[in-house]
Amino acid sequence: MTADSVTAAELPELTPEIDELAITTLRFLAVDAVQAANSGHPGLPLGAAPALWTLWSRHLRHDPAHPDWPDRDRFILSAGHGSALLYALLHVFGYGLETAELARFRQLGSRTPGHPELGQTPGVETTTGPLGQGLANAVGMALAERMLAARCNDEQHTIVDHRTWVLAGDGDLMEGISHEAASLAGRLGLGRLVVLFDDNNITIDGTADISCGDDATARFAAYGWRTLSVDDGNDIDAVDRALAVARKDDSAPTFIRVRTTIGYGAPGVEGTSKAHGNPLGAETIAAMRARCGWPSTAFHVPDEVAMCAGRLAAEGATTRAGWVRDYAEWTVDNSRLAIDHRLDQVPGPPEAEAAGIDAPTQKPIATRQASGIALNHLASRYPALVGGSADLAASTNTGIPGGSVSSDDFSGRTIHFGIREHGMAAVMNGIAVHGGLRPFGSTFLVFADYLRPALRLSALMRQPVIYVFTHDSVHVGEDGPTHQPVEHIESLRLIPGVTVLRPADNGETAIAWDIAARNLTGPTVLILTRQSLPNLGENGLDDLRLNGFRTVGGFLDQPDVLLGASGSEVSLAVAAAELLAERGVRAAVISVMWRERLAEVLSERRAVLPDVPAVWIEAGVTVGWRALARDRDDVIGLNRFGESGPGPQVAAHLGLTPDAIVQSALETLARTDHRG
Numbered sequence: 223m224t225a226d227s228v229t230a231a232e233l234p235e236l237t238p239e240i241d242e243l244a245i246t247t248l249r250f251l252a253v254d255a256v257q258a259a260n261s262g263h264p265g266l267p268l269g270a271a272p273a274l275w276t277l278w279s280r281h282l283r284h285d286p287a288h289p290d291w292p293d294r295d296r297f298i299l300s301a302g303h304g305s306a307l308l309y310a311l312l313h314v315f316g317y318g319l320e321t322a323e324l325a326r327f328r329q330l331g332s333r334t335p336g337h338p339e340l341g342q343t344p345g346v347e348t349t350t351g352p353l354g355q356g357l358a359n360a361v362g363m364a365l366a367e368r369m370l371a372a373r374c375n376d377e378q379h380t381i382v383d384h385r386t387w388v389l390a391g392d393g394d395l396m397e398g399i400s401h402e403a404a405s406l407a408g409r410l411g412l413g414r415l416v417v418l419f420d421d422n423n424i425t426i427d428g429t430a431d432i433s434c435g436d437d438a439t440a441r442f443a444a445y446g447w448r449t450l451s452v453d454d455g456n457d458i459d460a461v462d463r464a465l466a467v468a469r470k471d472d473s474a475p476t477f478i479r480v481r482t483t484i485g486y487g488a489p490g491v492e493g494t495s496k497a498h499g500n501p502l503g504a505e506t507i508a509a510m511r512a513r514c515g516w517p518s519t520a521f522h523v524p525d526e527v528a529m530c531a532g533r534l535a536a537e538g539a540t541t542r543a544g545w546v547r548d549y550a551e552w553t554v555d556n557s558r559l560a561i562d563h564r565l566d567q568v569p570g571p572p573e574a575e576a577a578g579i580d581a582p583t584q585k586p587i588a589t590r591q592a593s594g595i596a597l598n599h600l601a602s603r604y605p606a607l608v609g610g611s612a613d614l615a616a617s618t619n620t621g622i623p624g625g626s627v628s629s630d631d632f633s634g635r636t637i638h639f640g641i642r643e644h645g646m647a648a649v650m651n652g653i654a655v656h657g658g659l660r661p662f663g664s665t666f667l668v669f670a671d672y673l674r675p676a677l678r679l680s681a682l683m684r685q686p687v688i689y690v691f692t693h694d695s696v697h698v699g700e701d702g703p704t705h706q707p708v709e710h711i712e713s714l715r716l717i718p719g720v721t722v723l724r725p726a727d728n729g730e731t732a733i734a735w736d737i738a739a740r741n742l743t744g745p746t747v748l749i750l751t752r753q754s755l756p757n758l759g760e761n762g763l764d765d766l767r768l769n770g771f772r773t774v775g776g777f778l779d780q781p782d783v784l785l786g787a788s789g790s791e792v793s794l795a796v797a798a799a800e801l802l803a804e805r806g807v808r809a810a811v812i813s814v815m816w817r818e819r820l821a822e823v824l825s826e827r828r829a830v831l832p833d834v835p836a837v838w839i840e841a842g843v844t845v846g847w848r849a850l851a852r853d854r855d856d857v858i859g860l861n862r863f864g865e866s867g868p869g870p871q872v873a874a875h876l877g878l879t880p881d882a883i884v885q886s887a888l889e890t891l892a893r894t895d896h897r898g
Contacts, residue, residue, distance in 0.1 A: 234530045236279060241458055244279070244314070244527045245271045246514055249487065251310035253510070254520040255327035255334065257501050262328060262336065265497035266304030269455060269482035270389060270420045276461040277387060277418070278311055279534055281469065285542040286316040286535045289344040292565035292657065293545050295384045296347045296363050300356030301391035301420060302337040303499070309334045309343070314523060314531045317345040321521045340655060340683045348655050349683050352675055354397030355648050357417065360388045361403045362652020362661075364415035364475070365627070365637070369608065370563060370658045372633040379552040381545065382565070385469070388417040392430045395419065395438055399676075402645030404475075408446030409640075411629035413472030416465070417442075420455075422484040424495050442477035455482035487513065562605040563658045568686055569606040571740040586754035589789070590692040592728035593750050594619030596735040597662075597690075601635070604739065608653070609662035609688070610637040612646050618664035618692045618750075637661075643669050647676030647689070654685040664690035667749060668698075668707040670714065680745040681719035688738045692750040694724070695790060695841035696860065696876060699869030706864035706872075712846045714747055715818060724749040724840075726774070726792035726813040727758045733766050734815065751790050753869055758792065758813065769830060770819025771812045775799055781810035783887045784836040788814045791839040791878065798883035809887060814838075821850055835890045841878055854894045856886045 234240060252267030278284075283295040299308045306327060312319045319333060326332035333343045337351030347363070350356035364386040371382040394400055407415055419438060423430045439449045448471065450464045461480060468476035485497025489509050502510075511518060553560045562569065601607050601622040608627075615621045615636075624635035639646035643665050650661040670677070670691055680687045696706045715722050721741055723734040731750070738746035762772030774792060776785065776799035783802070785795040792813040799809040810832060814820055823830050836855040838847040844859035851857055858877065865872050873879070 234526055234533065236530065240526060240530050241275065241279075243524055244530065245275050245458075246516065247314065247523055247527045248275060248307060248310045250511070250516055251313060251324060251521060251523070252306035253502060253507055255306045255309065255324045257504070257507060258325050258520065259328040260501050262306055262501065263303040263499050264306070264488070264502055265422070265424070265484040265491075265499070266301055266391065266420060267307035267310065268486045268488060268497070269422050269484045270304065270480075271307060272456050272458050273418055273420070273452075273461050273480050273482070274307060274311060274389060276458045277465060278315065279530075280462055281465045282387065283384060283538065283541060285538040286312075286318075286345070287539055288542055289317060290566060291542050291545070293382060293384050294542075296360070296386045296656070298347055298350065298356045298360045298363070298386070298388045299338055300350055300354070300360070300388050300394045302350030302356060304389075304391075305334070305336065305338050308338055308346070312343065312345040314527060316532065316535050319343065319345070324521055348652065349679055352679070353391075353393040354399035354403075355651075355676060355679060357388055357390050357394050358399050358403035358645055358648030358676070359652035359655065360386050360415060360417070361407045361412065361645075362649035362654075363656045364407065364412040365410065365649065366653045366656035366659050367414060368412065368632040369627065370565065372631070373563060374552075374556070374559060374565075376552075376556075379548050381549050381552050385414045385416065388415070389420055390417055391420045392423065392425055392434070395436070396434055399644045399648060402642035403649060404442060404445050404447070406640060406642060406645055406649065407475045408442075409629065410627065411446070411473060412475045415475040416468045417475070417477050419477060419479045420482050421479050422482045424484045424493070424498060426495055426498055428495050439477065439479050446474055447477045448474045450476065450478045452478060452480045455480045456486070565658050567657050568654060568660055568742065569604075569658070571742060572600060572604040584757055586756045587728050588752060588754045589725050589728065589731045589750040590617075590619045590752060592725075592731035593690060593692075593735065593748060594621070595728070596732045598622055600735055600739055604660070606658065606660045607662065608635045608637060608659050609650070609664075610639055611664040612639050612643045612669070613641045614665055617666070618690055620662070620664040620690055639663060643672035644676060647673035647680070647687070650687045651676055651680055651683065651685055654680070654687050655683065660686065660688075662688035662690060664692065666693040666705065667691035667710050668693070668705050670707075670710050674713075677714075677720070677745060677747075678717055681717050684719065684744050686742045687745045689745060689747045690750065691747060693752045694749045695751070696864035696872045696878070697751065697753045697790060697841070697869035699872055700866060702866030703863040707842070708860050708863055709843045711749055711840070711842045715846055719744040721746040721816070722749065722818065723747065723816055724789040725815050726787075726789055727755050729757070729760055729763050730766060730813065730815050733763055737767060737816075749789060753790065755790055756793050758796070766815050769823045770816035771814045773810060774813045775811040777803075777808035777810055780808065781832055781834055782808045783810075783891055784832055784834055785809050785811045785839070785883060785887065786814050786836055787811075787839040788817065789840070791841055794878065794880050795839055795883060797880035798887065801880055801884045802887060805884075805888075807887065807891070817846070817850065824850075835894050837883060837886045837890060839878075839883060841873070854890065856890045858883060858886055
């Protein structure tokens with residue numbers, strides 16, 4: 223008999239016997255998957271199965287038939303190495319994850335990858351594995367829920383009303399990102415966020431206390447969280463009571479320490495680091511089956527468990543059906559709001575005029591200032607756009623109208639992330655995967671290193687997060703080499719799927735924002751200057767979208783040499799072209815705002831550029847430009863750190879001058895004897 227063959231009324235209710243059977247089922251599904259792969263982490267699933275069964279069977283609001291239901295609760299397995307337990311839950315509750323996929327755990331092309339991956343498996347809310355990222359993503363999801371609720375709910379309809387649940391382990395809490403994200407969540411009072419801490423006191427190297435003596439409960443209490451403890455993770459009544467307490471009061475996020483035993487029930491490895499990341503072996507698993515009276519057949523699910531999970535799934539379907547009716551009624555009176563904040567996905571790109579692409583101003587302006595103008599044009603036409611900075615809004619020019627988000631008022635658009643770059647980026651990922659809002663965040667380029675792991679996950683998950691990085695070169699000046707990015711632009715270009723844009727003036731900056739707004743398949747990075755740059759005119763701005771570059775000066779017809787640069791170095795190239803003209807050398811100047819796109823174009827049709835020697839210029843490491851350059855070309859850049867001093871003096875000292883470009887061009891021409 224299956225759940226589909228009986229009516230909902232005939233499906234079994236939760237009983238202690240069903241609970242015990244279900245927990246054992248989850249444990250063996252996970253163990254069997256790890257054993258089939260001969261790879262994986264059985265320890266967490268064995269220890270945490272009771273807590274997660276309690277959550278999923280009694281508190282999680284979900285409809286397995288519609289895993290993308292906008293108002294579902296989100297569950298995030300931040301301790302992503304325990305993925306076999308999540309897949310077991312998805313299998314039992316009917317998310318379409320068949321037994322064959324459990325048997326293909328960690329295999330190429332399966333829907334059960336080693337760590338949960340967004341888009342790979344129905345029911346997986348975000349990509350986890352790098353410890354701490356899932357917890358921080360959950361903060362973003364919980365924040366998105368509150369912000370959308372403030373915008374969309376009215377007296378007649380509550381269409382945004384869900385919670386975010388997390389299972390985190392010792393490793394999650396040790397990572398610095400957990401401190402950043404948890405501190406922000408406490409300050410914002412994200413009361414619909416609940417973290418279950420799987421406190422098994424085990425890491426790969428041994429007991430957790432060999433390296434960490436934190437009182438995690440006291441730590442979260444200091445952040446402003448409500449804290450609870452369950453001393454026995456196998457006591458599902460105690461877990462149930464703690465989860466119920468968490469749901470009663472939305473004034474603060476809740477941290478529940480659940481004491482568990484890693485590898486529970488596995489003789490010889492239970493409670494030790496041996497249970498963490500190795501298959502248990504056929505002999506140990508056989509002993510476990512004998513102890514539990516469990517069938518020898520792998521991936522066994524008793525009918526009673528399947529039917530009980532089917533009943534719970536049917537209850538979720540009923541809840542969702544009521545929401546669908548309510549949402550349909552709400553959209554009648556809120557059609558514009560429904561379009562602006564589509565709750566089933568990130569909103570689409572704005573209208574053509576949304577980036578505020580006006581005729582470029584004639585006076586010099588820093589691209590960070592031009593970015594602020596373009597951002598505000600965009601924000602005025604794109605209500606779903608929200609974001610802020612890592613305590614640098616005045617410097618990054620990322621202030622937008624609409625008010626600030628706070629624990630008292632979530633209707634604002636500006637998020638004060640604080641000096642927490644890593645947390646900021648991961649929270650933005652959570653906002654993006656939640657849907658309904660489009661996040662941006664900003665800091666100085668040199669601090670992109672602090673958030674790189676989360677930016678990488680933006681790319682891996684193909685999330686349309688917008689990163690605004692200002693103070694982009696040694697022109698930062700007096701703050702010295704600690705604040706002067708040299709290798710950063712190139713390192714960002716190395717991440718697959720990241721669109722890196724470095725505009726050279728205000729017109730290009732507006733185009734860059736337009737590209738970012740329309741890019742819904744991955745993150746976009748805007749690299750912006752602190753110092754003012756001259757306007758380079760409107761010629762060829764549309765070419766930036768198509769080819770990644772535009773021609774901005776010099777001799778466009780039959781040049782002798784090509785000068786290609788990005789950002790602030792483009793104006794140096796223009797000045798160099800004028801000096802070369804005085805020597806009778808015809809130079810064409812191109813602004814390469816989007817180098818990866820230019821590289822693509824060149825690989826498709828190399829004739830897009832004049833067939834002459836080139837000098838490529840950028841105030842950063844030269845390795846990427848040398849890969850683009852041909853043998854006869856030259857590259858001017860910085861393969862060293864900067865100096866402290868006024869920006870123009872530092873740049874000149876390091877060879878970033880029109881004269882240096884002229885000298886390089888002449889030497890390149892002499893080597894190639896291009897002019898006869």
